[in-house]
Amino acid sequence: MKKRILFVDDEPNVLSGLQRMLRSMRDDWEMIFVDSGPKALQEMAQRSFDVVISDMRMPGMNGAELLREAMRLYPATVRIVLSGHAEHDLVNQCVGVAHQYISKPCDPDQLKSMIQNATIISGKLVDEGVKRIVGSIESLPSAPRLYTALEAALKDENSSMQALAEIIQQDIGMTAKILKLVNSSFFGLRRTIENAQEAVNYLGIDTIKGLVLVNGVFENAHPLSFSALTLDDLWAHTLSVANGAKILAKVENLDRHLQEETYIGGVLHDIGVLVLATQFPKQYERVTELVRTEHISIPIAEQWEFGVTHADIGAYLLGLWGIPASILKIVSLHHRPRFTQDKIFSPLLAVHLADVFCGSHSGNTLFEASSLDTTMLEAQGFSPHLERWRTCIDEHSIN
Numbered sequence: 410m411k412k413r414i415l416f417v418d419d420e421p422n423v424l425s426g427l428q429r430m431l432r433s434m435r436d437d438w439e440m441i442f443v444d445s446g447p448k449a450l451q452e453m454a455q456r457s458f459d460v461v462i463s464d465m466r467m468p469g470m471n472g473a474e475l476l477r478e479a480m481r482l483y484p485a486t487v488r489i490v491l492s493g494h495a496e497h498d499l500v501n502q503c504v505g506v507a508h509q510y511i512s513k514p515c516d517p518d519q520l521k522s523m524i525q526n527a528t529i530i531s532g533k534l535v536d537e538g539v540k541r542i543v544g545s546i547e548s549l550p551s552a553p554r555l556y557t558a559l560e561a562a563l564k565d566e567n568s569s570m571q572a573l574a575e576i577i578q579q580d581i582g583m584t585a586k587i588l589k590l591v592n593s594s595f596f597g598l599r600r601t602i603e604n605a606q607e608a609v610n611y612l613g614i615d616t617i618k619g620l621v622l623v624n625g626v627f628e629n630a631h632p633l634s635f636s637a638l639t640l641d642d643l644w645a646h647t648l649s650v651a652n653g654a655k656i657l658a659k660v661e662n663l664d665r666h667l668q669e670e671t672y673i674g675g676v677l678h679d680i681g682v683l684v685l686a687t688q689f690p691k692q693y694e695r696v697t698e699l700v701r702t703e704h705i706s707i708p709i710a711e712q713w714e715f716g717v718t719h720a721d722i723g724a725y726l727l728g729l730w731g732i733p734a735s736i737l738k739i740v741s742l743h744h745r746p747r748f749t750q751d752k753i754f755s756p757l758l759a760v761h762l763a764d765v766f767c768g769s770h771s772g773n774t775l776f777e778a779s780s781l782d783t784t785m786l787e788a789q790g791f792s793p794h795l796e797r798w799r800t801c802i803d804e805h806s807i808n
């Protein structure tokens with residue numbers, strides 16, 4: 410089925426430029442071009458879109474307002490901001506609302522691959538099974554308060570690292586958890602980090618936000634009502650995968666930004682397990698039994714029981730919270746990286762490998778059932794490196 414993409418820009422020249430630039434995609438995408446926010450919402454009311462790409466500065470309803478409304482009404486549509494120079498004020502309003510940003514004038518290939526990646530995610534986000542499951546959750550977990558406060562502060566250009574650190578420090582429990590992580594042997598620091606500001610400077614604000622998010626979600630979760638899986642098991646698995654994935658990202662010389670993306674992807678990769686296991690305990694207990702008795706992996710057992718997997722549910726939830734598409738892609742595809750076009754070592758591949766290699770590190774046999782996406786690894790020429798990567802993780806892991 411063709412993916413449907415909506416472009417919104419008040420400048421006729423920009424719209425016709427985009428139309429020309431993307432003509433070669435006509436067979437794959439149905440593209441609709443409109444010149445205002447209200448017209449975009451009219452289109453969205455009539456049919457569902459996989460992706461909406463909007464200009465920021467427009468008369469009447471600006472791009473931030475449009476995307477906020479799109480997020481509320483059509484959360485499954487991937488939201489991309491197309492912004493000109495010197496629009497930082499408006500772009501900042503989109504934090505937590507847009508999945509991805511691209512600046513004008515844009516490179517055709519970059520735009521095409523960004524939309525392609527976005528449609529991979531949205532294909533899952535509009536999945537009827539996901540909608541059914543999410544629709545039956547009475548109150549969908551919301552992003553933790555501290556996370557929202559950080560997002561709000563980040564919108565303000567004047568807020569310094571110190572201001573962000575002060576916000577974190579107000580939550581004593583969270584600060585303690587973050588310091589414990591930073592000072593764990595994994596980060597290999599020569600000295601002890603003693604406060605939130607040093608942690609922010611050292612780790613970068615995106616990693617801190619990922620940690621705040623996942624810590625908060627775990628903190629708010631009720632203990633699981635069955636014994637085959639505990640929150641502590643899941644937390645231990647999450648951290649060992651995040652650490653293992655970052656080790657691989659370092660070894661493969663991904664740049665600092667991609668290393669950070671890898672770590673956050675690792676931290677968030679199984680958030681869907683938490684959602685399914687806490688919201689549907691009886692069904693999830695059956696999932697754990699199926700894994701044990703049928704010797705199948707967690708996602709296959711979930712597919713049998715729910716018709717969807719924790720990867721779908723996790724990506725959907727994080728999409729609702731406005732997490733960037735690059736992270737959604739990791740969460741959505743961590744068991745099936747073959748669904749991307751990536752030909753080089755990527756954060757997604759790092760998380761996929763760490764998830765399988767660290768399966769036995771968390772002390773719960775459920776996680777040992779994950780298997781490598783051998784078709785993809787073989788096809789992309791990664792197979793000869795597997796043993797080296799496995800040894801690397803075994804040698805450096807903190808468990």
Ligand SMILES: [Fe+2]
Pocket residue numbers: 678679719720743744764
């Ligand atoms: Fe998983």
Ligand SMILES: [Fe+2]
Pocket residue numbers: 646650678679764
């Ligand atoms: Fe996992």
